[in-house]
Each structure stands twice: as structure tokens, then as C-alpha cells.
Amino acid sequence: MSQEIDLENNHIVLCVVNHERYQDFVTGFTKNYLNNNISSYISLSRPYQSLVSNFEKMKIDTDSIFFIDTSTMMAGKTDVQAENCLFIDSPSALTNLSIAISKVVEASEPKYVFFDSLSALLIYNPEQMTVKFTKDLINKLRASKSKMVLVCLNGKDEAGVIEKISMFVDKVEKVE
Amino acid sequence: MKKMTELEKDALNEITNIFSYRTSIALEKLIKGNVELSVNKKQIVTLDSSVYSQKSPLMYLGIYSNIRESNLKGNVLLAFPKESALYLYDRLVDLENGSTKVVDDEVKNVLGEVGNVVAGNILGVLNKLLGINSMHTIPSVVPSFGDQLYDFVYFDVEDDKKKAMLIEVDTTFNLDGYEIKGESIMLLTHDSFENLLIAIKKKAGEIK
Numbered sequence: 001m002s003q004e005i006d007l008e009n010n011h012i013v014l015c016v017v018n019h020e021r022y023q024d025f026v027t028g029f030t031k032n033y034l035n036n037n038i039s040s041y042i043s044l045s046r047p048y049q050s051l052v053s054n055f056e057k058m059k060i061d062t063d064s065i066f067f068i069d070t071s072t073m074m075a076g077k078t079d080v081q082a083e084n085c086l087f088i089d090s091p092s093a094l095t096n097l098s099i100a101i102s103k104v105v106e107a108s109e110p111k112y113v114f115f116d117s118l119s120a121l122l123i124y125n126p127e128q129m130t131v132k133f134t135k136d137l138i139n140k141l142r143a144s145k146s147k148m149v150l151v152c153l154n155g156k157d158e159a160g161v162i163e164k165i166s167m168f169v170d171k172v173e174k175v176e
Numbered sequence: 177m178k179k180m181t182e183l184e185k186d187a188l189n190e191i192t193n194i195f196s197y198r199t200s201i202a203l204e205k206l207i208k209g210n211v212e213l214s215v216n217k218k219q220i221v222t223l224d225s226s227v228y229s230q231k232s233p234l235m236y237l238g239i240y241s242n243i244r245e246s247n248l249k250g251n252v253l254l255a256f257p258k259e260s261a262l263y264l265y266d267r268l269v270d271l272e273n274g275s276t277k278v279v280d281d282e283v284k285n286v287l288g289e290v291g292n293v294v295a296g297n298i299l300g301v302l303n304k305l306l307g308i309n310s311m312h313t314i315p316s317v318v319p320s321f322g323d324q325l326y327d328f329v330y331f332d333v334e335d336d337k338k339k340a341m342l343i344e345v346d347t348t349f350n351l352d353g354y355e356i357k358g359e360s361i362m363l364l365t366h367d368s369f370e371n372l373l374i375a376i377k378k379k380a381g382e383i384k
Contacts (some may be wrong), residue, residue: 019234019321019322022321022322023321023322023323023324044319045319045320045321045324046320046324046327047327047328047331049331050324050327050330050331071318071319071327074316074317074318075240075316075318075328075331075332076240076242076313076314076316076332077331077332091319092280092281119235119321120235120319122278123235123237123258123278123279123319124278124279124280124319125278126277126278127277153235153321155235157258157277
């Protein structure tokens, strides 16, 4: 079951998702918001190929979605290319990730940018760096026309990041 | 795939036991401590009919390695919940439990080495018992939420997904009182699994 996110009145939304709802939420959001819109999906834990294959099974049009993938190269596959994906070598390569997001936002002006997820970012980066990167990302997106949803699991490891990032977004949506 | 005979099932079952045992021995050597092993569940199924044995949507760290350059092709994946993987790292480098919070390059290298030893041991069993020579790539450490782990089970394998076979063992390792629940998963392409069954039959013929 998907959840309505108020992106009409908010530019940047942080979605704090219960572990049990994570998969449904991601799929539901992609189907309801990214599907048939020029949009961008930033994936820090799922390879591009798996995402696309999964979305296609659910009749989601992936041609209009531009992906940024930090998993495929990390899993050792370096000779990858796709027309609608930028591959980054690791979620800890924050400068490369930031440049890739800027490129995508400037080049295609996506209606929605979906960041999946702060939890995965936290695995590879200390909390302080995760917060700084996310604040910079929020500022970057605010200066653009693109609206952004940040996903974060509702876990004890994420509590500090959620508290700090909540101050910089327009709305915090709990998905329980 | 034709139905497996009782002999083939028994042999594969025994191979999964040896996988678990070898993994346990490898961990014992690495942590230089006592590792008790219990196998909670095991299954040998096609990838599509696999039922993920740990349905909880935890965050896992998978240590993934590709099997190639042999008559077996597929992937080996060793997966632990994030906290358990970081506990294992702390134990391996003699840090106090809970010291490590972030998976940096050092953590990736150390956990990758665990994967290297375990994958080497598992493939070594096939070599020793069945004469199947296999190589595996240097393991990578990948994050995953719950059943997304399967993205890496099938990662970079060029084969009909519906026919690929999965040998999956859900294990609990007790490391000096600390319980680590882990998954050892081997995915073999259809042809590779057939090669494995042929090797088992050949071996059974030799024994008779």
C-alpha cells in the first residue's frame, strides 16, 4: 500500500519509514510519483539492473527515470553502462555522488528526486559527514525546480541524522 | 530441471552441512576463538521459488563473490545483519564490541577477507570431494535491506533466472557467547548445477 506525500506544498520531504514498510513504500512511491514523470532515483543499496527489472515487472515506465547507482560498481562490476544511469563507485564517494546529482538535476530538471536512502549513506559515512552532505544536497535542490524525497529508516542508528535533518526539510512524513 | 534422485538430494544435503562446518572452522581460525554452529534452515531450490528465510527487513551486509573460470558459474554470498557484521569486524581486529559504526575501506577489506576465506573453503569442498575446480573473484561488501539481498545473489550471472539453483543455509554462529545469525548462499546457473549433479553421480559410482 502506498502513502500520499504532500509534494504540492513542500519542496523537500524527509520520509521516516518503519523497516517493515520500507519495500512497499519505495515501490509505491516509484509507481505513484516517478512513473511517467521526468524523475531521478538515487539508489545507494540496490543495483540499477535489479531496480529496473523489478519496476518493469510492476509496469513502471523506467525510461523517464534517470538513475544514480552506487551499488553496482561496489559489487565489482566496473564495465557497466546504461543510457539512463550514472554509476558511482561507492556511497562513500560523496564528492562524486554530489557531482552526479548536480549533473542530473541541471541536465534533465527532474520533477522528483528520490534519495534512497540516508540509512545506506550512514553505513559508509560518519553521522557528521552524512548530515553535512544531506544539508548541501537539500540546499542544491532548493535552488532548483526539482522536489526531493529523502528516505530514512526509523532505527536507532538513524535517530541522530533524523533529528538534525528534520530542521532543514519542509516536512517530515512518518511511514508506519 | 528433472526431479532429483534421493542419492542426489542426500549428497547435496551433506554438501550443505560441510559448507556450514567449513564456514564455522574458517571463522574460528579468523577470530581465534570458539565458534559453535547451529543450522536453522537449509533449502536447495530454484531462485524464483526460494523463500527468503529471514523475512525481517533488517539491513544486511553481504559479502559477495562471483564464481567463474570453471565448470561452475554463479555467486557465493555470506550475509549478516549489519550489527553482527560490525561485531565480527570488531572481534577480528581486537576492538571493543560496538566500537565500529561505519563501513569504511578498512572494514570492507577485513570483511572481504572473511568472505575470501569462506568462499575459498566452500569451493575447496567441491574440489576435494567432487573434483570440481572453481575460482572466485575478490569479494565485495555490499549493503542490502532484507530480501533485496537477492539482488546480489543473482548479480552479474548470465543465465535464465528461473532455472538458476540456490543452495541456501541459514545458520547461527555462537562466537564466545555472542550470537551471529548468518546466511550462506550459493547460486549456481542451471548448467553448473547439472555439472554438480553429474560430479555427485560420478563420485557415487566410484564409491560403489
